[in-house]
Amino acid sequence: MAENPAYALAPLAAASLWGGMYVVSKWGFSAIPPVTLGFLRVALGAVALLVVVRQARPVREFSRADHRRFVALGAVVTATIVTQFLGTDLTNASQGALLTVLTPVFTLLLGVTALSEPLTLRKVSGMTLAAVGTLVVLAGQYDLTRMTGGNAAGIAALLAASLAWAAYTVYGKSLVRTYSALETATYSTIAAVPMLGVLAAGELAVSGHRLGEVPLTLSVVGAVLYLGLASIVAAWYLRYRENNAALLRIVVAIITGVPVVVSLIWTVMLVPMTLPVVGAVIYLGVLSTAAAWYLWYKGLEYVDAGTVAVFFFIQPLVGTLLGALLLQEAIGPGFVAGGVVMAVGVYVVSRSTTS
Numbered sequence: 001m002a003e004n005p006a007y008a009l010a011p012l013a014a015a016s017l018w019g020g021m022y023v024v025s026k027w028g029f030s031a032i033p034p035v036t037l038g039f040l041r042v043a044l045g046a047v048a049l050l051v052v053v054r055q056a057r058p059v060r061e062f063s064r065a066d067h068r069r070f071v072a073l074g075a076v077v078t079a080t081i082v083t084q085f086l087g088t089d090l091t092n093a094s095q096g097a098l099l100t101v102l103t104p105v106f107t108l109l110l111g112v113t114a115l116s117e118p119l120t121l122r123k124v125s126g127m128t129l130a131a132v133g134t135l136v137v138l139a140g141q142y143d144l145t146r147m148t149g150g151n152a153a154g155i156a157a158l159l160a161a162s163l164a165w166a167a168y169t170v171y172g173k174s175l176v177r178t179y180s181a182l183e184t185a186t187y188s189t190i191a192a193v194p195m196l197g198v199l200a201a202g203e204l205a206v207s208g209h210r211l212g213e214v215p216l217t218l219s220v221v222g223a224v225l226y227l228g229l230a231s232i233v234a235a236w237y238l239r240y241r242e243n244n245a246a247l248l249r250i251v252v253a254i255i256t257g258v259p260v261v262v263s264l265i266w267t268v269m270l271v272p273m274t275l276p277v278v279g280a281v282i283y284l285g286v287l288s289t290a291a292a293w294y295l296w297y298k299g300l301e302y303v304d305a306g307t308v309a310v311f312f313f314i315q316p317l318v319g320t321l322l323g324a325l326l327l328q329e330a331i332g333p334g335f336v337a338g339g340v341v342m343a344v345g346v347y348v349v350s351r352s353t354t355s
Helices: 005-019 021-027 034-056 064-090 093-115 121-141 144-148 152-171 173-178 181-206 218-240 246-270 275-300 305-327 335-354
Strands: none
Touching: 005 021, 005 275, 005 305, 021 275, 021 305, 034 064, 034 181, 034 275, 064 152, 064 173, 064 181, 093 121, 093 152, 093 305, 121 305, 121 335, 152 173, 152 305, 173 181, 173 275, 181 275, 275 305, 305 335
């Protein structure tokens, strides 16, 4: 399905947007607890994707089996976000580089074992070259000798995040091919929002924040009632009013909607929403989640998961370039050489698909 080489532009753009997260992280992520930040990211991304999908795609009736598959992907998204953000918070930058190197490898192997994708010599060679090039780039930016030290739980979380994103890529492929990249990214992201909302509320509670600290004014109570019980429930009822299961949908909306709204309001009340923090969250939600996840899945419409995965190696290259341009950070001596080797590896893998 890869007759058009332009398929590469979608995952390439996605990886570039994720590379920009390195720069954005300097603008205030430390002000927000990690799981809460992940919740804000996915909630904002879900809203942006839903707006687009309602305009671009007709309303579909999914089977119960597909509903379960979207929820399962949402659970994988939740696992990815929680483990990635917690792992990053508990480790140093060198260990964080594990995520970049291992995710494409896990995706390739999982695609072969779960989907019976072909494992060709050219694909393995290209993936190896890309991984070596990435390590050369990272070695110029970080002290990789610190890779083995530090927090074992953080390293385990990063490994879990790599495997979870590989699963999101591989197991989302069939839904992407059945429906579209846009719909699969949208509904899997929406499914993750209530799961992350509950976890974010728990994180704020155990980190010392209490519901009693939130001023329960008339406007706050009204916002919770409207957003949680009125807008969500009414919207779900109108969407399914011709369906005999409408009452069940309303119950589900109450169960999932209210925790999300409470978590949002709680977060806004307790987290210092400065301009850098707001800008960082918007970048995370709209660009590195909504746009990037759609673009990542867009690549799966044309090629195997193992081929899309190789573009993940572009992240550190973009992050280093943006760090030099916007933060005046020094570029390591191996940047050019590593970038060239990485580019050759990506080209070899892409050519193995199009030839």
